[in-house]
Amino acid sequence: MADHAILAGKRVLLVIAGGIAAYKSLELIRRLRERGVTVRAVLTEAGARFVTPLSVQALTEDTVYQDLWSLTDESEMGHIRLSREADLLVVAPATANLLARMAAGMADDLAATVLLATDKPVLVAPAMNVRMWQNAATRANMALLESRGLLRIGPNDGVMACNEYGPGRMAEPMEIVDAIAGFFAEAAYRPLAGRRAIVTSGPTHEPIDPVRYIANRSSGKQGHAIAVALAKLGAAVTLVSGPTRLPDPAGCTVAHIETAREMLAACEAALPADIAVCAAAVADWRVEGAGDRKLKKDGGGPPALTLTENPDILATLSRPGERRPALVVGFAAETGDVLAYATAKRARKGCDWIVANDVSPGTGTFGGSDNTVHLIRADGVESWPTMAKDAVAARLAEAVAEHFNANLKAK
Template identity: 85%
Template sequence: MVDHASLTGKRVLLVIAGGIAAYKCLDLIRRLRERGVTVRAVLTEAGARFVTPLSVQALTEDTVYRDLWSLTDESEMGHIRLSREADLIVVAPATADLLARMATGMADDLAATVLLATDKPVLVAPAMNVRMWQHPATQDNMSRLEQRGVRRVGPNDGVMACNEFGPGRMAEPMEIIDAIAAFFTESGRKPLAGKRALVTSGPTHEPIDPVRYIANRSSGKQGHAIAAALAALGADVTLVSGPTRLPDPPGCTVVAIETAREMLAACLAARDAAVPVDIAVCAAAVADWRVAGASDRKLKKDGGGPPALALTENPDILATLSQAGPRRPALVIGFAAETGDVVATATAKRARKGCDWIVANDVSLGTTTFGGTDNTVHIIRADGVESWPTMGKDAVGARLAEAIAAHVAD
């Protein structure tokens, strides 16, 4: 149960876009007001087709802002004022259209302009048809927004207004309130202050020749999200990352590497630094093998068939960091990307590697775990298994960081 005490006295700007789920926003406003939150609302033209400005105004007891060209409001640069006076901007429902406009930086109505002009944090509650949510364009837009620090709650699975079933239902008002409360709680807490964390992320690239390499489909999204979440809780984070297309997470020292051996060297350097590492999270998808004798010249077809590639094992970074000794971090967490019998295989891996926790997930074809925005994980400890529901990778990172903070506090 999330503590709602952090909500008292906070100011939320609620952007209501055009979707059938907009009706839930009336209950959301009422419940936020009950918890001491001041709510202002921006209602899009499409949103006003689902809920009336009068209903929203009655519940917020404030002006409902709708028009970018309002002379009264814009004489005071209203869109700038709205974007800066809130503690948090919540977009609910966040439609596919508005997410796309946010991702591309458009400012063609008041809602989009406020979101582009703000320097405040943003939380979105997506709501749309399942096919729209799963479309690569929407997934790419959501991924880009999350990389910029936009938070997300939902969408949930269920039957929709169009009678299709799947992810796309907007989160319920109390779920959104929990997410808002969690944001304000985290923003004022630094339970990992004074702790040093090492996180690995992304794939490794093992060269075959100067232009080819062995790799995997890891995007690095989960590892980067964990690093950002640990930094947000006050940890001094070193992120050792293989090649990704992601921006460096805020508040982290990033060491860029390509191969598994380079990653091991960077991890050992961090572990053996003057200030010891308290927490190590090995989220990188390290290649198990490399070519034993990579060519220093590009391999070419010569009519004699493909070259034989002799493989040799890469160093085991997780097992190395888990070894007992004075420099071993107090908490070592590994990841197990599995394609079958996930929990049993990961449980055996935890015992074999000697780490404290394993975060297991299913990366079988069709799961979209690699490269996607969502993850379904199982936390395996010595005392049992905790299975989490499917959620965004940022949410997984935040929840894992909270679990780490609770463990460290014990």
């Protein structure tokens, strides 16, 4: 089977936490070993109440690690060694308690310490009562961990050990094996390895005075998703982000800015680059001579604000020259005649591609999770169906990879 070739020789550190689903971890070990995976196990104190260390040791054919304070292991900083020698860490079952401790960055036992000390990817298979899974605290912890790059498989719907029904059952061992194989297959697919990318994201804030500013409604979700998608394909990504409520994406270098001029400076500092994707909604104008003190109402009516144009980041990066990225992609957020305005923008700015979308009130694009875009290139227009912004980002990243691959074949 294909997953045998993908998994052979890989090293997995399996963390078994305390839950009735821990019995499935024994089958998971067996299935991974069948496929040539070296499995080491960390068994929590609670996990040892459900499966015995002897059972785990017999299946892994390796030491079962349990005690953070083991002198033999810790004389060699065992928790650091364990966390670094694996290719992937898998937590199955991942209990609500362990997820909470991971989210808080705790290191109060060997499992939590290993998970905090690792520099390798982590895949969790949650398992808990349906009410625990649906609790706002667990959902917030899971969202936080996933925003940091944590991978997840499940949980599945089904009957619990407590006879309640709903989401909370740990994924089946072969589902987890497939997820592990999928991770390694995706990790091996790096068509943009060796490429450097700049991605701009979010709004800019242009000060009127120390407390007021001109801005727009961009959430940064699309730009951040594009940065992640390019990084997954192997690109070294610098994300230049205006003020958003989003966490910094894992695997990217992030430059935080406020104004359009700061964004341009950060982009130029990140050159040379092969790819530039200008997804930020940059303010077209700023206040000329913004005040250094708060403007006060004095009864004489609103102050006159003189606006001046901000630098054009997309046009600047598209300008011919040695430092121009090989592929420059702009975004056109329009509220009418989307294709006509975006096509004209591509020609005017001198960029290679334009991603056009409709941000009219009611579309939910600004601040929402979905997007409907058109990719405009020299050879025509592709209209994509409405998709989650993550899916749009993945499709755009694939198009970028195909572009460079086609150019290599042409040479």
